[in-house]
Amino acid sequence: MTExxxxxxxxxxxxxxxxxxxxxxxxxxxxxxxxxxxEHHTGGGWFHMELDRNIGTPFVSIAMTMRSPITPRHxxxxxxxxxxxxxxxxxxxxxxxxxxxxCFEGDFVxxxxxxxxxxxxxxxxxxxxxxxxxxxxxx
Amino acid sequence: MTExxxxxxxxxxxxxxxxxxxxxxxxxxxxxxxxxxxEHHTGGGWFHMELDRNIGTPFVSIAMTMRSPITPRHxxxxxxxxxxxxxxxxxxxxxxxxxxxxCFEGDFVxxxxxxxxxxxxxxxxxxxxxxxxxxxxxx
Amino acid sequence: MTExxxxxxxxxxxxxxxxxxxxxxxxxxxxxxxxxxxEHHTGGGWFHMELDRNIGTPFVSIAMTMRSPITPRHxxxxxxxxxxxxxxxxxxxxxxxxxxxxCFEGDFVxxxxxxxxxxxxxxxxxxxxxxxxxxxxxx
Amino acid sequence: MTExxxxxxxxxxxxxxxxxxxxxxxxxxxxxxxxxxxEHHTGGGWFHMELDRNIGTPFVSIAMTMRSPITPRHxxxxxxxxxxxxxxxxxxxxxxxxxxxxCFEGDFVxxxxxxxxxxxxxxxxxxxxxxxxxxxxxx
Numbered sequence: 001m002t003e004x005x006x007x008x009x010x011x012x013x014x015x016x017x018x019x020x021x022x023x024x025x026x027x028x029x030x031x032x033x034x035x036x037x038x039e040h041h042t043g044g045g046w047f048h049m050e051l052d053r054n055i056g057t058p059f060v061s062i063a064m065t066m067r068s069p070i071t072p073r074h075x076x077x078x079x080x081x082x083x084x085x086x087x088x089x090x091x092x093x094x095x096x097x098x099x100x101x102x103c104f105e106g107d108f109v110x111x112x113x114x115x116x117x118x119x120x121x122x123x124x125x126x127x128x129x130x131x132x133x134x135x136x137x138x139x
Numbered sequence: 140m141t142e143x144x145x146x147x148x149x150x151x152x153x154x155x156x157x158x159x160x161x162x163x164x165x166x167x168x169x170x171x172x173x174x175x176x177x178e179h180h181t182g183g184g185w186f187h188m189e190l191d192r193n194i195g196t197p198f199v200s201i202a203m204t205m206r207s208p209i210t211p212r213h214x215x216x217x218x219x220x221x222x223x224x225x226x227x228x229x230x231x232x233x234x235x236x237x238x239x240x241x242c243f244e245g246d247f248v249x250x251x252x253x254x255x256x257x258x259x260x261x262x263x264x265x266x267x268x269x270x271x272x273x274x275x276x277x278x
Numbered sequence: 279m280t281e282x283x284x285x286x287x288x289x290x291x292x293x294x295x296x297x298x299x300x301x302x303x304x305x306x307x308x309x310x311x312x313x314x315x316x317e318h319h320t321g322g323g324w325f326h327m328e329l330d331r332n333i334g335t336p337f338v339s340i341a342m343t344m345r346s347p348i349t350p351r352h353x354x355x356x357x358x359x360x361x362x363x364x365x366x367x368x369x370x371x372x373x374x375x376x377x378x379x380x381c382f383e384g385d386f387v388x389x390x391x392x393x394x395x396x397x398x399x400x401x402x403x404x405x406x407x408x409x410x411x412x413x414x415x416x417x
Numbered sequence: 418m419t420e421x422x423x424x425x426x427x428x429x430x431x432x433x434x435x436x437x438x439x440x441x442x443x444x445x446x447x448x449x450x451x452x453x454x455x456e457h458h459t460g461g462g463w464f465h466m467e468l469d470r471n472i473g474t475p476f477v478s479i480a481m482t483m484r485s486p487i488t489p490r491h492x493x494x495x496x497x498x499x500x501x502x503x504x505x506x507x508x509x510x511x512x513x514x515x516x517x518x519x520c521f522e523g524d525f526v527x528x529x530x531x532x533x534x535x536x537x538x539x540x541x542x543x544x545x546x547x548x549x550x551x552x553x554x555x556x
Contacts, residue, residue, distance in 0.1 A: 011324070016151055017156060026444075028441035028442075059440040066478065072326070151467075157328065163306035170430065174430075186428075186432065187489070189429075197301070
């Protein structure tokens, strides 16, 4: 089974004077990749989920390790998969590669909320089914 | 009469590999300064205006000239004032200085909208009065 | 002749509480599109041009008109082409479309600099030739 | 002993359509606060440290917990202090508050590098002394 991959074009404006991507941008790359995972698997990203389906998935934790600098020399390939599913929470693992080299990896936990109540909720059954079909350990 | 000044702390993450602020950040600095102008004069920025007062001010045009590179060596001092007031529109001029040197200047036009209708509207009388009291030419 | 198109994935994080892309992000989209134009036509973006070829192209002016709100509902398709070439300067026009609707258009002027001297310079002949082959009026 | 505080003006453009700060911005707030810690204690932020003093402090890990949503209603007050000092590494703890409420907390590890060699190095003695004088547990 191969996991979902999201490609990011790293640009000049993502880099800092050390000529590598500014660390403050890297969590945003990971989040964009998780949003792309949702979009690929459910037909829409967070905008669609929130506005059309009343499903929010705010983050409760972020844990990342930086392995190698990111530059504009190569596209950044982010692999994303769910690692766990609780009653009202979901965990994702993200790994970012450039030219075959692991640049960062991270684990993220989100909760499912009913947007109109901003209250934790159990996700719809089809989302549970989808996530369970893709789940595997971080490594 | 002295115009409103908004101070921005320029950081490492705002800079690109040329060791100056990335141009793509500069319009955002100008917009932040205009929001700070509203906050200073009306008690709240765009969040307050939109959510509490039903007043939106979306931008219709941006025109900026870059005069000198911006770096983290100094705070960026942004001077902001309104330059014109139409029935449903407002113009702002912004100038950004570091260490007494003009780094950029720009002119911005916004329209007033009733947020719940996303429709152009005349602003409240007290906003007209405020803006008219501060208006002066760009230079 | 068809112009270069650059596609941008608009995400949740690009939007503000008005549920449209924050205006402060739009100039950065246009700049990313101009960088993508360089990358497509010369084999590398600004990072490559600056570090490997000693060619910088800092912006001296930005003029943009916002035509229609941008949302995550569609990819943003940015059309880019050069509109003029001076001895040491270049003009670009960028138009952003979503679902066939013009969202913004803008004109941008950059100067060519020799990076090691941070001094205006005439661009290499092959860049002049490339740009002249693509040049056409803004509209 | 009171720790260093850095104040951030949260704006409209930092928020997403859920009307709270976009999670992808929060790590950047924490990093800005760590940079402000260096600036306050050594006379310059990362730009000064890298360019003038040949000291880089790239991040190797980020671990954050989101406690409460951040909005533009209040300034964000970030408390920062060092939690450990190794031979070539340093740990920081950051806590962000709005209106007395803890919004996020995080732990960050950086390594010291000699910029001209991009190689791990022991920091200068005065930096060791400074850090040791401020060190205390995360909580």
